[in-house]
Amino acid sequence: MLAENWRVNEASHWLCYSGNRLDRVAPKRADSSWIEQQINRDDARFIVFVSGSVVLTQNAGAPCPLLSAELADKLPVRREDAVFLGVDHEDGDTPYFAQWFTLKADDLSEAISEFGPFTCAGLRAMALTKSYSANTYGMLAQAAALSRWHSTHPKCSICGADTEVDEGGYRRKCPSCEALHFPRTDPAVIMLISYGDECLLGRPYHLAENMYSTLAGFVEPGETMEDAVRREVFEEAGVEVGEVSYVGSQPWPFPSNIMLGFRGVARSKTLNIDYQEMQDCQWFTKEETAKMLGGIAESGLFCPPDISISHYLIRSFVNEG
Ligand SMILES: [Zn+2]
Known part of the structure; x- marks a missing residue:
């Protein structure tokens, strides 16, 4: 088992979805009889998604995303199709699995209640409640990305035949x-760009009204993460960035990204915004940014909630001397 204490020095440790302590047991998961044994253990737990939302049951009066086999079996999923997430050595080596199914319904919560004592909720909404442990959020992120990939990759991309789950779900x-075929994780860079006492924040069109966030974008094939930071900032805001440095990472299961956080120093403040992609980009002083983080800016502008690495990057800038 790995000691936890050195992790506190890593930015990633403090971020939602990053606290997954499961041992993924790579040497054993290729053994299908071992996987079968785990899946049939009385204490096995299942994280089940219905059309992208997490299925919840009640446990001691609180909504719980970790279902017993007995409960998961009430849902329209087959236990043998569950994909293996790992075992929790801090909790009796409990094995965890993920499953995914789709349901066409206007009201998912109502539709899911017909199968048993269930409701459902989105992962983002669950994160905002902060009702669960760091480990549970980490497992949810892993389960979401892995089970969704299986649901969308039933066919071989080379010959078109039906593929089969292999190695407990870590490949098909x-x-x-x-x-x-291996599960995909899409690397995206997200960066706090500063110029002296100011930082660059922007609004892609999909953000909530009045929210300003750090810029972000996907790493492209054949590109370093550092170059992706410089390219994305130049494309979106027209700002030339010099040196960049890595801060930390966050699994971001919407649907299966890994957010790679960076700090970068702009070479000038000149903006040339790409209005196809961005509604706005602006430079904000540290003082104004602090108010936006706290939701008390006179302008009404605010920053993303503290479940995101964007918030972390902005806060680390604001807290600097
Ligand atoms: Zn094939």
């Missing part, structure tokens, strides 16, 4: 051409 195998 094509029985026809023997190609192996």
Whole structure:
């Protein structure tokens, strides 16, 4: 088991969805009889998604996303299709699995209640409640990304045949051409760009009204993360960035990204905004940014909530001397 204490020095440790302590047991998960044993343990727990939302049951009066096998079996999923997440050595080696199914319904919570004592909720809304442990949020992120990938990759991308779950769910195998397919994680850079006492924040069109966030974008093939930071900031805001440095990372299961946080120093404050992508970009002073973080800016502008690495990056800038 890994000691926890050194992790507190890493930015990633403090971020939502980053506290997953499961041992993914790579040496054993290729053994299908071992996986079967785990899946049939009395204490096995299942995280089940219905059309992207987490299925919840009541446990001691609180909504709980960790279902017993007995409860998960009431849902329209097959236990043998569950994908393996890992075992929790701090809790009796409890094995965890993930499942996914879709349901067409106007009211998902109502539709899911027909299968048993269930409701459902979105991962983002669950994070904002802060009702669960860091480990639970970490497992939810892993379960969401992995089970969604399986639901959207039933076919071989080389020959078109139906593929099968392999290694407990950490890959799919094509029985026809023997190609192996691995779950994807999409790297995205997210960066706090500063110029002296000011930082650059922007609004893509999809953000909540009045919210300003750090800029972000996907890493492209054949590109370093540092170059992706410089390219994205130049594309979105027209700002030239010099040196960048890595801060920390956050699994971001919407649907399966890893957010790679950076700080960067602008070479000038000149803006040339790409209005196809961004509604606005602005430079904000440290004082104004602090108020936006606290939700008390006279302008009514505010920053993302503290479940996000964006908030962390902005706060670390504000807290600097
Ligand atoms: Zn194939």
